[in-house]
Amino acid sequence: MSAPVSAFNELPAHVWPRGAARQEDGVVTVAGVPLPEIAEEFGTPVMVVDEDDFRSRCRDMAEAFGAPENVHYASKAFLTRRIASWVDEEGLSLDVASENELRIALAAGFPAERITVHGNNKSDGFLTLCLESGVGHVVVDSHAELERLEELAALSGTIQDVFVRVKPGVDAHTHEFIATSHEDQKFGMSLASGSAYQAAVDAIAAAHLELTGLHCHVGSQVFDAEGFKLAAERVLRLYRAIWENTGVALDYLDLGGGYGIAYTPAEQALDVRGVAADLLAAVRSAAADLGIEAPTVVVEPGRAIAGPSTVTVYTAGIVKDVHTSDTETRRYIAVDGGMSDNVRPALYAAEYDGRMVNRFTDGEDTATRLVGSHCESGDILIYDATWPDDIVSGDLIALPATGAYCYSMSSNYNSFARPAVVSVRAGRVSPMIRRETVEDILAREV
Template sequence: MHQPDSFNDLPAHVWPRGAARQEDGVVTVAGVPLPEVAEEFGTPVMVVDEDDFRSRCRDMARAFGGPGNVHYASKAFLTRQIARWVDEEGLALDVASENELRIALAANFPAERITVHGNNKSGSFLRLCVEAGVGHVVIDSHQELAELNAVAGEYGATQEVFVRVKPGVDAHTHEFIATSHEDQKFGLSLASGSAFKAAVDAIEAPHLSLTGLHCHVGSQVFDAEGFKLAAERVLKLYRRIWEECSIALEYLDLGGGYGIAYMTEEEPLDVSAVAGDLLREVRAVADELGIAAPTVVVEPGRAIAGPSTVTVYTAGTIKDVHTSYTTTRRYISVDGGMSDNIRPALYESAYDGRVVNRFTDGAPVDTRLVGSHCESGDILINDAAWPDDVTSGDLIALAATGAYCYSMASNYNSFGRPAVVSVRAGRVTPMVRRETVEDILAREY
């Protein structure tokens, strides 16, 4: 059970850069009081610190040699407004579904700066890629390679592609978010020669142009070791392609997976140090192999969007549950839960939560923060020491909810997905309105 030094503190490495607690105990983000946001938009509500998001885009761009080398992973959190921010900061964008691509295009994001992912791209998805003129399609299978070549041929186009490689690197992360070992759905095997065959086929395909290779080692990674090992293995394939095909590939896309601090005791990502370490390793290995070092491309999503956002809930029912003859756990229920944040149930993810409408000064008690869904696993914070003066009607915010919360939201128990607003310089801008039961019923016949 984790007990913060003071429940009224806002850990700077976990909360948005614009978050502060005022003299009256109210928490503001970018100068906007969270209780005012809750009153106007209801709860749950997701509040995005625009300057925080933009500043992390710039941090990544500086670390990796320019904004063009950073492809924001839109699967983490995507709206038209977010796509516009990414565009204005000069970053590229990667998408992993046809609808993500359509949202990006609806935001007028330049198609030539979009990279397209997916292990099961449909014919309509591939056609949209070619028709829109996306920068790169990441080939995930031999079947897809043939299909994309045929589609590009129909349009009389040449589509630039990467081949996704499985380098067999364990990034020491949760099994469901580790993406580089052999026994999983993404990519083509380096060890078996499948990746080399795909590279050769792409080079020989009349309507494809192979310009790089892609790999991804996992998520919530805080150092360069896994990326370095993956780069070392994949660069050997670059040398083989050069030796046997006389093709020098321009790019090495090492994917995303950069971690963030969710809890006080966790260390934040040192973007500059990790990037410097990784880029030096790529150059050194390329020199050893006698090949030109490719331009390294990365795909951060969580590391940009995650810390920028808080989700504000209203506390409802509070009950004390006797867990034994001598111990009691307090259950605090809020008006959201696994429909707006599935990660604790899916990955046992931990979050930092605080009361944001006032100061608290009660004695710490064993507390579990739970949602309102008809599911015993609907737990947002599993085991914490919270003040015993938290009461119904208090506003409770969870920090670092910008990645994989809204994007994985559902209508479980027919809950509507939350409103999303951005804040900047004391002003609130609606981004996504709250989903209503009328929206849900509108899809029914």
């Protein structure tokens, strides 16, 4: 995205971490720590997490939705033992989407009873670990999984609380690859066909399962409550049908995550309190109209908590001008990372802001494209920008809002090593994940 050169030295507050600031010498700090000092110590690319920003967004969500335990941090956005500890200390619950995510959470000492487990293809080993560790809820994604979980729970002599995942048929206008509520996709069971209702009835009848709620998800990068409200209204009709036919009143309605963040200055920040108030009021109203008691609403934000907390710092390398026509050129600035540490622009055409963080700039406007170092023409971090023309090799460029789905989707493409991750707080820096090395990559070979 383009930032006018006159404003290029500014740091848009709704995009950058709450602890980010540019000092009088032009150096950008996060939580009082200069980014060039972090780059010098840990190398680049390096991901810098503002701990207070992360924690403050946990609290914002908890206040908006009534209680910390009603907010389940979506660990797929970004999970380490330290992140899990922060979530625990802020009183939030946690959702995991794989066996290893569950194992990391347990290794961090996260209370198993506050963990909800997702996944469309859970293995017997994964389900057994859920039962043995005593997770709070398993979100059942299919009839086959429901039957298998009942069998495994019977063998272990336990009773497992479950949600049934429902496809409400709501389009939240998200990218096709991350849409999750329409009928023709892999998650959940259909509301329209009656499949979800049958799964709920079977779960109630199961001797070793306790159905306590239903789950749905409407998409990602959503900034208002409309899609959530429509999904809630549709799923609440299923609550009434379950109550009328079985006499069971379900306690929870898990509306998933998908809350958006501002990646560029042109985008609006999420109004967490406004969206939550609108959604909760709609659930209460819809439940009253149906003559049922409103269930407790559970949400699963990941991006909205982790995303804005982090910046990724790169070092500029080759800078060259490319002729795009007889009269026009585009400046290409290559950095020492790219699609191996942030695949979202290549995968979703995601847009990012970017700023130089080691000094002020006062160059002239020039059409610019920020690219990575991988052997791939689509390795582009920022497609179309207007940046100053005095950025040179060795300058430090940082992209904000990289805390969600960047490290968690990182790879070793071209045998690039995954970057270091550090957290910062009150002027101090603490390593979280060390930089991968070629020895790490070679060590996996047999």
